[in-house]
Amino acid sequence: MAAAVGIGDDTKPTMRESLVRAAFQLFLERGFEQTTIDDIVSLAGVGRRSFFRYFPSKEDVVFPDHEGCLAEMTAFLRAAPPDGDPVTQACDASRLVLRMYAADPVFSVQRYRLTRQVPGLRAHELSVVWRYERALAEHLRERGAERADGALRADVVAAAVVAAHNHALRTWLRAGGEGDVQAAMDEALGYVTRAFSPTPPASPGSPGSPARSTAAAAAVDGEDEQVVVLLARKGTPLWRVVRDVEGALGE
Amino acid sequence: MAAAVGIGDDTKPTMRESLVRAAFQLFLERGFEQTTIDDIVSLAGVGRRSFFRYFPSKEDVVFPDHEGCLAEMTAFLRAAPPDGDPVTQACDASRLVLRMYAADPVFSVQRYRLTRQVPGLRAHELSVVWRYERALAEHLRERGAERADGALRADVVAAAVVAAHNHALRTWLRAGGEGDVQAAMDEALGYVTRAFSPTPPASPGSPGSPARSTAAAAAVDGEDEQVVVLLARKGTPLWRVVRDVEGALGE
DNA sequence: CACCCAAATGGCACTCAGTACCCTCGATTA
DNA sequence: TAATCGAGGGTACTGAGTGCCATTTGGGTG
Numbered sequence: 001m002a003a004a005v006g007i008g009d010d011t012k013p014t015m016r017e018s019l020v021r022a023a024f025q026l027f028l029e030r031g032f033e034q035t036t037i038d039d040i041v042s043l044a045g046v047g048r049r050s051f052f053r054y055f056p057s058k059e060d061v062v063f064p065d066h067e068g069c070l071a072e073m074t075a076f077l078r079a080a081p082p083d084g085d086p087v088t089q090a091c092d093a094s095r096l097v098l099r100m101y102a103a104d105p106v107f108s109v110q111r112y113r114l115t116r117q118v119p120g121l122r123a124h125e126l127s128v129v130w131r132y133e134r135a136l137a138e139h140l141r142e143r144g145a146e147r148a149d150g151a152l153r154a155d156v157v158a159a160a161v162v163a164a165h166n167h168a169l170r171t172w173l174r175a176g177g178e179g180d181v182q183a184a185m186d187e188a189l190g191y192v193t194r195a196f197s198p199t200p201p202a203s204p205g206s207p208g209s210p211a212r213s214t215a216a217a218a219a220v221d222g223e224d225e226q227v228v229v230l231l232a233r234k235g236t237p238l239w240r241v242v243r244d245v246e247g248a249l250g251e
Numbered sequence: 252m253a254a255a256v257g258i259g260d261d262t263k264p265t266m267r268e269s270l271v272r273a274a275f276q277l278f279l280e281r282g283f284e285q286t287t288i289d290d291i292v293s294l295a296g297v298g299r300r301s302f303f304r305y306f307p308s309k310e311d312v313v314f315p316d317h318e319g320c321l322a323e324m325t326a327f328l329r330a331a332p333p334d335g336d337p338v339t340q341a342c343d344a345s346r347l348v349l350r351m352y353a354a355d356p357v358f359s360v361q362r363y364r365l366t367r368q369v370p371g372l373r374a375h376e377l378s379v380v381w382r383y384e385r386a387l388a389e390h391l392r393e394r395g396a397e398r399a400d401g402a403l404r405a406d407v408v409a410a411a412v413v414a415a416h417n418h419a420l421r422t423w424l425r426a427g428g429e430g431d432v433q434a435a436m437d438e439a440l441g442y443v444t445r446a447f448s449p450t451p452p453a454s455p456g457s458p459g460s461p462a463r464s465t466a467a468a469a470a471v472d473g474e475d476e477q478v479v480v481l482l483a484r485k486g487t488p489l490w491r492v493v494r495d496v497e498g499a500l501g502e
Numbered sequence: 503c504a505c506c507c508a509a510a511t512g513g514c515a516c517t518c519a520g521t522a523c524c525c526t527c528g529a530t531t532a
Numbered sequence: 533t534a535a536t537c538g539a540g541g542g543t544a545c546t547g548a549g550t551g552c553c554a555t556t557t558g559g560g561t562g
Contacts, residue, residue, distance in 0.1 A: 015511085036547065047512040052549065123378040127370075130377055152418050152439055156446070159414030160407050167406045188403055195407075195446045266540085287518065298541040303520065505562075512555070519548085526541075532534085 016054050016064065018044040023061045028110060032062075032118045059124035062111055066128050069100045073132065077139040086143035087157055087196055090136045091189040094165040097132060098185055101169060105177035112173040133162045157196050164188035267305050267315065269295040274312045279361060283313075283369045310375035313362055317379050320351045324383065328390040337394035338408055338447055341387045342440040345416040348383060349436055352420060356428035363424040384413045408447050415439035 013021070022044035026035040037058060041048045055061045073093050080089045101108045115121040140154035147153060168184040264272070273295035277286040288309060292299045306312045324344050331340045352359045366372040388409035395401045419435040 037549090038547085049513070049550095050511060053511080056549090058548070123374060126377040126381055127374040149438075149442060152415065152442055155418045156411050156414045156439075156443060159410040163407045163410030164403065167403050187400075188407075191400060191403055192407060288520090289518085300521095300542070301540060304540080307520090309519070503562105505560100507560085508558095510555100510557075512553105514552085514554100516550080516552105517548105519546105521544100521546080523544090524542085527539090529537090529539105531536080 015046060015050060018046065019051060019054055020061055020064050024107075024110065027062070027114055032114060032121060057124075059121055062114060062121055063125070063128055065100055069097055070131055070135065072096060074135050077135065080139070080143075082143070086140050087161075087193055089143075090140060090158065090161050091193060093136060093139075094132075094161050094189065095185060098165065098169060098181060101173075102181055109173055109177045112170070129162060129166070133158050136161055153196075157192070160192045160196065161189065164192045266297060266301060269297065270302060270305055271312055271315050275358075275361065278313070278365055283365060283372060308375075310372055313365060313372055314376070314379055316351060320348055321379075321382055321386065323347060325386050328386065331390070331394075333394070337391050338412075338444055340394075341391060341409065341412050342444060344387060344390075345383075345412055345440065346433075346436060349416065349420060349432060352424075353432055360424055360428045363421070380413060380417070384409050387412055404447075408443070411443045411447065412440065415443045 019040065023035070023040045026039055026043060037048060037051055040061075041051050051061075055064075073096050076093050076096055077089065080086075115125050137154045137158035140157055141151055144150045144154060165185065165188065168181065168188040172179060172181040172184060270291065274286070274291045277290055277294060288299060288302050291312075292302050302312075306315075324347050327344050327347055328340065331337075366376050388405045391405035391408055392402055395405060398404060416436065416439065419432065419439040423430060423432040423435060
């Protein structure tokens with residue numbers, strides 16, 4: 001998943017990149033509403049019709065990578081081991097989204113400031129976030145179907161995970177992208193998992209069942225501690241690595 | 252707060268009521284997107300300009316009473332006793348919103364079916380719900396400022412309350428407005444209050460505390476392809492593995 | 503090289519939401 | 533009666549988004 005705006009890329013930028021770059025330049029220097037589609041496409045030097053081939057609406061150009069990120073997240077959830085803790089998996093899925101933001105802090109902060117002051121963008125962001133939340137809730141519902149209140153719990157936990165995620169993320173964005181997002185996210189998600197873990201989960205390093213060895217990852221019993229060895233080609237999709245290593249780590 | 256559409260009201264309907272009535276008639280018989288503002292105002296027998304005097308957008312006519320309901324809720328929260336339990340107050344505030352829906356089940360069900368199948372309306376509803384959630388979060392933050400994690404907790408609890416509210420409400424709406432909403436709402440909100448009760452289920456060995464220094468990853472150039480070797484203790488939190496391996500994988 | 507095909511792009515015209523501005527009408531009041 | 537004021541109506545405009553068709557581009561293939 002290349003950076004949102006292909007800075008430092010000496011190859012000819014794609015149409016998407018040109019449009020995003022032109023749009024953000026204008027949005028930042030004169031505002032979202034004060035910028036028309038015609039302004040964007042004329043700065044990018046492309047036809048007006050092309051804009052709507054790449055972005056269904058003016059708002060979508062502000063979130064150019066969310067469609068792919070959502071797909072990545074659903075793939076991650078689908079590939080999650082059925083015997084793992086669904087809440088933990090949901091948290092890990094939300095960390096996947098955080099990665100996208102953290103990959104380009106400057107861009108993320110610019111976008112945050114934009115969406116904060118443009119009501120139309122805030123509304124659009126809500127519908128984006130809503131899709132993540134639905135994906136999490138669906139996963140939790142499927143994996144927690146044995147509970148009597150499974151559907152309710154799924155909705156509530158998904159909302160809580162998203163809220164914690166947004167809290168940590170926005171605190172970081174408000175601070176201009178300075179500081180340790182990961183740590184803040186860990187704390188926020190930890191708060192959620194603590195609230196929704198009726199049975200205190202086994203502490204890390206539990207001498208549990210032997211790990212199932214996958215094609216890529218395997219557990220090995222060392223002298224005094226078990227370790228996991230993972231081999232993966234460079235460029236392997238992260239979710240695939242995660243899936244393979246997750247079982248071996250034994251939760 | 253009078254019913255949304257003044258049925259059985261023998262006085263001359265106000266402009267608002269005429270517009271809402273005409274709009275819903277057309278939305279239900281030919282769909283939201285297939286209905287233009289001109290259609291609505293000509294059916295209502297008023298000028299086109301008048302529509303936008305009463306509703307800032309076409310979507311707003313579908314939620315004619317939310318502005319007042321939100322004001323009612325914020326007033327309720329502001330008037331809540333300072334020594335009460337903020338979470339309980341937030342739940343009660345959400346019950347206030349439920350009352351608005353339950354006051355006119357037919358209208359609520361019609362609107363639900365409409366918003367479910369029109370993306371634009373769903374997006375608009377999200378921004379409406381978002382304002383309720385912000386109001387709850389603000390209240391929780393103000394009333395729970397003594398906690399260290401007050402702001403995080405406020406966001407998470409507000410999201411959980413709203414999610415529980417929506418779960419119960421939508422289940423009822425999906426069933427056509429039949430059954431006891433109040434009971435379902437009590438159960439849903441009870442689930443949230445239990446999860447965030449003043450005495451949390453203190454879980455020893457909390458999963459939030461990350462194990463230190465457990466994973467390491469490095470990229471190695473092989474004969475014909477690069478591979479990544481990962482070593483990790485069993486039980487290492489998955490997110491930590493992800494963090495360590497993602498750099499090595501080189502995107 | 504000529505040709506062709508398919509995808510990508512550009513151009514044009516159109517619908518419709520939303521806004522700015524001004525007009526009319528009727529009721530109240532100085 | 534004149535001045536005022538508020539509710540509503542009318543007109544024209546901007547700009548987002550769409551459908552349709554022409555044009556270009558970049559391979560293959562004879």
